[in-house]
Amino acid sequence: QVQLVESGGGLVQAGGSLRLSCAASGTIFSAAVMAWYRQAPGKQRELVARITSGGSTNYPDSMKGRFTISRDNAKNTAYLQMNSLKPEDTGVYYCNCLIGWNNYWGQGTQVTVSS
Numbered sequence: 001q002v003q004l005v006e007s008g009g010g011l012v013q014a015g016g017s018l019r020l021s022c023a024a025s026g027t028i029f030s031a032a033v034m035a036w037y038r039q040a041p042g043k044q045r046e047l048v049a050r051i052t053s054g055g056s057t058n059y060p061d062s063m064k065g066r067f068t069i070s071r072d073n074a075k076n077t078a079y080l081q082m083n084s085l086k087p088e089d090t091g092v093y094y095c096n097c098l099i100g101w102n103n104y105w106g107q108g109t110q111v112t113v114s115s
């Protein structure tokens with residue numbers, strides 16, 4: 001069974017940084033496409049960043065510049081570095097793992113950016 005455990009969320013002032021981690025178990029991590037999504041209160045979940053098994057990254061235009069996704073296959077962990085945070089970045093951040101036809105989600109970690 002695949003498990004994804006996010007960590008690193010918290011409360012930060014506008015302009016600050018956070019680094020989220022997603023530790024995966026129960027899967028061939030190196031073969032998985034990993035992604036981060038977020039969901040703000042009252043809004044739909046949206047893609048923040050994606051990284052393929054080969055390390056190629058993809059960001060929606062609205063996320064480019066302040067967010068960086070990375071992975072460490074030796075540690076079965078994906079990361080999301082978030083810089084210059086804004087209050088509108090507040091939300092629950094979810095780790096996602098896609099391997100083959102199977103799609104898995106973590107429980108989410110809360111990020112709150114105060115103005």
